[in-house]
Amino acid sequence: MKHRDEFCQARRGEIQLPHGRVQTPVFMPVGTQGTVKALSHQMVEDIGFEIILGNTYHLYLRPGTEVIADFGGLHEFSTWNRNILTDSGGFQVFSLSPFRKITDEGVQFRSHIDGSKHMLTPESVVEIQRVLGSDIQMVLDVCTEHGIDKKSAHKALTTTTRWAKRAKDAWQQSLGDYRGAAFGIVQGNFFEDLRAQSAQELSELDFPGYAIGGLSVGEPPEVFEHFLHYTAPLLPTGKPKYVMGIGTPDYILSAVEAGIDMFDCVFPTRVARNGYFFSRDGRINIKNERYRRDTQPIDLDSPISMYSRAYLRHLFKAGEMLGPMLATRHNLWFLHTFMTEIRTAIEENRFLEYKNTFLERYGRGMGNTI
Amino acid sequence: MKHRDEFCQARRGEIQLPHGRVQTPVFMPVGTQGTVKALSHQMVEDIGFEIILGNTYHLYLRPGTEVIADFGGLHEFSTWNRNILTDSGGFQVFSLSPFRKITDEGVQFRSHIDGSKHMLTPESVVEIQRVLGSDIQMVLDVCTEHGIDKKSAHKALTTTTRWAKRAKDAWQQSLGDYRGAAFGIVQGNFFEDLRAQSAQELSELDFPGYAIGGLSVGEPPEVFEHFLHYTAPLLPTGKPKYVMGIGTPDYILSAVEAGIDMFDCVFPTRVARNGYFFSRDGRINIKNERYRRDTQPIDLDSPISMYSRAYLRHLFKAGEMLGPMLATRHNLWFLHTFMTEIRTAIEENRFLEYKNTFLERYGRGMGNTI
Ligand SMILES: [Zn+2]
Numbered sequence: 001m002k003h004r005d006e007f008c009q010a011r012r013g014e015i016q017l018p019h020g021r022v023q024t025p026v027f028m029p030v031g032t033q034g035t036v037k038a039l040s041h042q043m044v045e046d047i048g049f050e051i052i053l054g055n056t057y058h059l060y061l062r063p064g065t066e067v068i069a070d071f072g073g074l075h076e077f078s079t080w081n082r083n084i085l086t087d088s089g090g091f092q093v094f095s096l097s098p099f100r101k102i103t104d105e106g107v108q109f110r111s112h113i114d115g116s117k118h119m120l121t122p123e124s125v126v127e128i129q130r131v132l133g134s135d136i137q138m139v140l141d142v143c144t145e146h147g148i149d150k151k152s153a154h155k156a157l158t159t160t161t162r163w164a165k166r167a168k169d170a171w172q173q174s175l176g177d178y179r180g181a182a183f184g185i186v187q188g189n190f191f192e193d194l195r196a197q198s199a200q201e202l203s204e205l206d207f208p209g210y211a212i213g214g215l216s217v218g219e220p221p222e223v224f225e226h227f228l229h230y231t232a233p234l235l236p237t238g239k240p241k242y243v244m245g246i247g248t249p250d251y252i253l254s255a256v257e258a259g260i261d262m263f264d265c266v267f268p269t270r271v272a273r274n275g276y277f278f279s280r281d282g283r284i285n286i287k288n289e290r291y292r293r294d295t296q297p298i299d300l301d302s303p304i305s306m307y308s309r310a311y312l313r314h315l316f317k318a319g320e321m322l323g324p325m326l327a328t329r330h331n332l333w334f335l336h337t338f339m340t341e342i343r344t345a346i347e348e349n350r351f352l353e354y355k356n357t358f359l360e361r362y363g364r365g366m367g368n369t370i
Numbered sequence: 371m372k373h374r375d376e377f378c379q380a381r382r383g384e385i386q387l388p389h390g391r392v393q394t395p396v397f398m399p400v401g402t403q404g405t406v407k408a409l410s411h412q413m414v415e416d417i418g419f420e421i422i423l424g425n426t427y428h429l430y431l432r433p434g435t436e437v438i439a440d441f442g443g444l445h446e447f448s449t450w451n452r453n454i455l456t457d458s459g460g461f462q463v464f465s466l467s468p469f470r471k472i473t474d475e476g477v478q479f480r481s482h483i484d485g486s487k488h489m490l491t492p493e494s495v496v497e498i499q500r501v502l503g504s505d506i507q508m509v510l511d512v513c514t515e516h517g518i519d520k521k522s523a524h525k526a527l528t529t530t531t532r533w534a535k536r537a538k539d540a541w542q543q544s545l546g547d548y549r550g551a552a553f554g555i556v557q558g559n560f561f562e563d564l565r566a567q568s569a570q571e572l573s574e575l576d577f578p579g580y581a582i583g584g585l586s587v588g589e590p591p592e593v594f595e596h597f598l599h600y601t602a603p604l605l606p607t608g609k610p611k612y613v614m615g616i617g618t619p620d621y622i623l624s625a626v627e628a629g630i631d632m633f634d635c636v637f638p639t640r641v642a643r644n645g646y647f648f649s650r651d652g653r654i655n656i657k658n659e660r661y662r663r664d665t666q667p668i669d670l671d672s673p674i675s676m677y678s679r680a681y682l683r684h685l686f687k688a689g690e691m692l693g694p695m696l697a698t699r700h701n702l703w704f705l706h707t708f709m710t711e712i713r714t715a716i717e718e719n720r721f722l723e724y725k726n727t728f729l730e731r732y733g734r735g736m737g738n739t740i
């Protein structure tokens with residue numbers, strides 16, 4: 001941590017990882033299957049990103065860990081030379097698999113691709129991520145939905161802590177040639193005492209970093225905000241704090257204000273493929289009739305500023321692949337620029353001012369265009 | 371024309387156009403809707419292409435000529451600064467429209483997008499292409515299928531010639547700020563005397579260049595080859611000769627040998643989107659199991675040589691957009707390199723030797739891999 005804003009929890013830091021330093025707070029693009037959809041990794045690097053996500057569940061099932069092992073890891077396989085954070089695969093088992101069963105040992109599930117049976121354990125998940133060569137790996141946790149009862153939430157939490165302990169041991173034994181970090185994941189659903197208990201138990205395990213899991217899973221924004229601001233300070237100050245599933249300017253600003261250093265989300269790239277462009281004046285739905293003859297670019301500073309809104313609209317109306325390619329490039333550039341501005345604002349102790357100014361214009365635009 | 375191979379009809383030439391010189395023989399990538407599918411125009415230019423195609427029928431219907439007029443033409447609208455050849459739209463009216471009616475005046479049809487009624491005439495087609503700013507425009511012709519009777523073929527031919535005359539007049543009147551060329555199209559279906567008559571009538575109209583239309587429409591390869599070699603010499607030696615729908619190495623070599631200077635086809639980019647990569651050893655179907663752990667690139671010299679076959683296979687198996695993006699780039703690079711080699715071989719009077727050597731290896735590979 002290099003600096004904390006004098007007027008809120010927002011923090012400016014730097015994480016040293018095997019594939020270089022990462023400036024925080026940072027937004028990380030998602031490359032689920034070893035590719036950030038609709039871009040080459042070279043394009044992602046050209047925008048300036050220092051870290052992206054990969055997805056253990058997907059890569060384990062396809063192309064298969066053994067294929068990636070042939071290449072010496074995911075960096076070489078996917079031609080990305082900066083850092084990679086991989087999730088544990090737990091979230092996908094819970095959201096994609098047509099069948100799953102949790103035991104003390106781990107989680108059994110069926111592949112959503114071919115129905116084949118598999119089992120992930122805290123130890124096997126560490127080993128898979130070691131083979132992938134993850135610069136930051138996540139431990140296996142038990143994910144829960146918004147709205148479950150406290151007893152279920154407590155049970156999931158107990159398993160999560162037990163698994164975290166086993167994962168920590170396995171990770172420590174995996175170190176050597178492999179030098180990636182491992183992050184613990186705080187659970188506890190939407191119960192303050194369970195969140196506190198989880199944060200306490202995981203802090204004792206002394207992981208290099210921590211994620212706050214189980215947020216941004218469909219709960220109302222004010223509930224998300226409450227639990228984010230409640231949980232973040234319970235984690236060790238000197239370590240990176242990561243929240244999954246955060247990718248809109250308003251949620252990012254809220255997370256940064258709570259002292260979160262890292263976030264990722266498929267939202268910016270997913271909506272890009274449907275013709276939504278981020279802008280300082282809110283999100284633009286390029287398919288709107290109003291852009292039919294608009295000769296202006298989305299943003300004069302964007303790497304796609306040579307293209308007019310009319311041309312971009314045409315690409316989406318005609319179903320041309322170049323539309324998603326350009327929109328994805330634009331949205332990731334927008335978030336990268338946004339994060340750079342946020343980092344400077346924190347250094348200059350004016351994060352709250354930046355946040356309010358940004359949201360005022362952004363919200364006015366959202367009101368107009370959506 | 372700069373040089374003719376001493377041992378066959380293959381010719382090496384250069385065409386001076388409003389957006390620069392074009393070295394021939396040339397393969398032209400197809401950008402149907404103002405974009406070469408799965409690439410940006412910058413990527414197409416980086417490969418080295420000096421001319422691409424645009425499609426009058428599609429662009430006229432969507433985004434509409436008036437939108438492109440706002441930008442001063444298709445070059446500015448689509449950010450492509452080299453040459454553009456546009457077809458007349460006739461072929462699409464005949465192949466895509468759910469309804470069409472030919473009169474002396476022109477062709478009535480309904481849009482395949484929204485069913486709206488439209489009419490194209492020889493004069494309106496010239497005007498649309500003038501607005502698009504086409505560097506080479508094609509006149510409206512009557513397309514016919516393989517297998518129709520001679521009377522129908524003759525009737526289509528008669529209309530084609532009458533329309534060509536009207537188009538030539540309209541084109542000459544359109545010149546001024548607009549400096550694009552107009553090419554006539556030889557028809558006559560698969561009847562030698564009708565082909566001869568069409569070539570004769572169009573030659574008298576003295577167009578800047580000529581296309582041989584109505585070939586590569588589903589006829590057997592030997593029929594294609596016969597009519598290509600029969601028709602090509604009937605056209606004026608000093609003018610560019612163009613055949614539509616040619617985009618595989620064997621057909622390209624056959625066309626070059628017949629003295630053809632220009633060709634285009636969606637085939638190389640369409641099959642790319644389905645995972646087929648051109649190589650000197652035949653076409654590679656990257657989804658084949660044999661490439662699952664193949665750490666080699668498709669071709670060491672390709673602009674995508676940093677990617678392994680295993681990674682490319684993974685992208686296609688996982689349905690990732692980067693797969694079509696990379697395959698398209700590769701196939702167009704392959705054809706561009708192929709054409710460069712062909713041009714050098716002609717200059718050195720060894721085209722036939724080049725052709726035989728290339729086809730021997732290519733055919734052996736095709737036998738193995740398909
Ligand atoms: Zn989780």
Ligand SMILES: [Zn+2]
Pocket residue numbers: 460461511512513555583584
């Ligand atoms: Zn035609």
